[in-house]
Amino acid sequence: MPFPAWDFIVGHEVVGFVHEVGPDVKKFKVGDRVVSAFVSSCRECFFCVRGLTCRCENSLTFGTPGLDGTQAEYARIPLADGTLFPAPADLKDQHLVLLGDIFPTGYSTVWHAWKFLPEEVKQFPTSAVVLGCGPVGLCGVLSAKQKFTKVFAVDSVQARLDQAARYGAIPILLNANTAAAIRAQTDGRGPDAVMEIVGAPDAFDLALDIVRVGGVIASCGLHTSTLHMPGLKLYQKNVALKFGRTSVIDLYDECVELLRKLVKEGKMDGFVEASVRLSNAPEYYDLFDKREIGKTLFQAVSSLN
Ligand SMILES: [Zn+2]
Missing domain, CATH: 3.90.180.10 (Medium-chain alcohol dehydrogenases, catalytic domain)
Known part of the structure; x- marks a missing residue:
């Protein structure tokens, strides 16, 4: 049996x-x-x-x-x-x-995002957001700090944000003002890259909302439900998407x-x-x-x- x-x-x-x-x-x-x-x-x-x-x-x-x-x-x-x-x-x-x-998985989001960004972008200060700061996200923060000039860490758990801050990230509490807070610190445009670690529709929506025009969303989260993919927004943002297992x-x-x-x-x-x-x-x-x-x-x- x-x-x-x-x-x-x-x-x-x-x-x-x-x-x-x-x-x-x-x-x-x-x-x-x-x-x-x-x-x-x-x-x-x-x-x-x-x-x-x-x-x-x-x-x-x-x-x-x-x-x-x-x-x-x-x-x-x-x-x-x-x-x-x-x-x-x-x-x-x-x-x-x-x-x-977890270490390669967090690292991979940064690896993919960095590869997708045009070389011209890297001549200027760069910015990235790590959405989700559990153990994988913290590996993402540690990796992002190796490449990006400014790294934001977003989570709803203060202890995780405190740890991300110790790694050099700018902590942003997840709430209704998260997108506005990040835009305010990225010249109003949003970050070059968003590492979406969570694997949930809300996280993807937020990533697409905050990523700047011409930016990258690199997702390693295990998505198991249908995502909201507004075609016009994707078109207008010229955004690159990378999903999947590491x-x-x-x-x-x-x-x-x-x-x-x-x-x-x-x-x-x-x-x-x-x-x-x-x-x-x-x-x-x-x-x-x-x-x-x-x-x-x-x-x-x-x-x-
Ligand atoms: Zn094989």
Whole structure:
């Protein structure tokens, strides 16, 4: 009898050690310390070789009915040679684990937005807004600060805005005046780029409202409902849109480089707010739901640092 759809292990960000290898694994051996992308990828199919490993034709996503997740003592990693990375020895687990999803995902919005902006724009001071400052959004803020002159952070939770401000962003509380507040600080035009992290229609509406004419909206949020796309507004704004899941594997090397820099600068101190035993997970999921805690590392084995 098949398992019901809800009967699977959650979790898709992991750092750990190779316990056993299958016969096709050539790049890794037992004992290697590794990081996994949140989807498996073959690195050989149509999409993989075109820089879109997140849409690999042979992939499975961790923490779904199709593939058990990684919040467990052991996890099966399909297509391991394509899915795993050697863990850089100088980075701690609490930082490495971010490379499986949230750090590259936040980074990717900035990466896409920066690519979409014409070179002429970069001769002048630039501005960006990060909509949504949960853990992914904060990675977006940290990444945006590497490229954009002025970075605004928008959220309804003051603690998140405080953290974004510590990273150098200008905090803007989400309310009816958010768009006006941002326009007032961008010469009335709006920002060059909006990183839409939330994945909700309201967030997209706000992004389209505030982005300047000729700007970019880069969205990594998991949209599951129909968006309001006013054609005339899109036309009149000459706006570029980029949506979708992040190809962690394609961005891994540059994310490691940036993460290493941020760790050295002390910016990642306290980013992971708690490191607890896996058995405490239900309690910490509850705290996260109540927005009383941010990124949390679950330790399945005691050797994690
Ligand atoms: Zn593939």
